[in-house]
Structures are given as C-alpha cells and as structure tokens.
Amino acid sequence: MEEFITAKNLIIYYSRKGENYWNGSIKNIAKGNTEIVAEFIQKAVGGDLFEVDTVKPYSTDYTTCTQEAQRELRAGARPELQKHLDNIEDYDNIFVCGPCWWGTFPMAVFTQLERLDFTGKKVMAVMTHEGSGLGSCERDLKKICKGASFGKGLAVHGADASRSESTVAAWAIKALQ
Secondary structure, three states, X not given: OOOOOOOOEEEEEOOOOEEEEEOOEEEEEOOOHHHHHHHHHHHHHOOEEEEOOEOOOOOOOHHHHHHHHHHHHHHOOOOOEOOOOOOOOOOOEEEEEEEOEOOEOOHHHHHHXXXXXXXXXXXXXXXXXXXXXXXXXXXXXXXXXXXXXXXXXXXXXXXXXXXXXXXXXXXXXXXXX
C-alpha cells in the first residue's frame, strides 16, 4: 500500500481594506486585495490563513498611511501585532502575502516573520501592487527566512485581484510541485 503525505500549507498575509490606490485613483474597498488573493491560494491548495494585524492601526486615509509606511521602512520599524504565530513546525510551505509598500512588504509582516524558524520550509512571496510587481520582497524574505528554500513569487495587480483566481490557483499549485 502506498503512503501519501500531504504537505501542510500556511498563508501569512497582511491586507488593507478601505482607501487603496486603484488604477491611478483612490478607491474605498470592502476587502483588501491581498486578503482576496490569500483566500484564492487557500481555495486552490488548502492550508491555514494567518492575518497579520497591528495593535496601532494605520491611518484610514490612504496618503497618510503611505507616509506612515515610509517612516516605518526608513526606521526599520517592527510594529507591534495583535497576535503572533510562534511556531510553524507543522507546516511545509509558507506563502507570505502582502501589498507592495515602498517596494516591499509592510513592516508588520517582518515583525511576524522574524519570530519564526524557517529551517526546512519552502517560502513563496505574493505581492499585490499597482505597478511595482514583486519589488524587493523576495530578496527581503531571503534575508529573514533563514534555512528556507524559496519558490517563485507571484505579483498580482491589486485592481485585478478579484479577477485573478485562475492565475493565482495555477501558480499556487505549480509552486508546490
């Protein structure tokens, strides 16, 4: 009898709802683009979702939020989180998902990642953006996720997130092969 072992997947994501940059203007969205993409990954390959959420919320005003994000990036800040994952030993594959804020993930994502041991894990970057693609997020993950192997990342145009299910699903399935 053959024994099949199913890999366990974790999808860590930060997502912004409310005011977002959307095809050249500001639009109010009920669900963040990255959350939509994270759910598409879960639907395609299974796994647990973990939302990164800061203790101090970012401004609801989009422009003010971008200024806050830039200050955090320049300072190398690690915003305090509402809750943390302390252990990922039960997972084989980790999808790290976030919006492109000044060329990389929001600093809150790094607050979470720095707490974890990635030895033997496969890590894939997913970034929603309005023109920046993956930015430097893959390079930044390689600095933080010591001991991991890395799959090819995926950039999803934020304004197209809700229509990206087939693309995201095909990528996620291939990423795990």
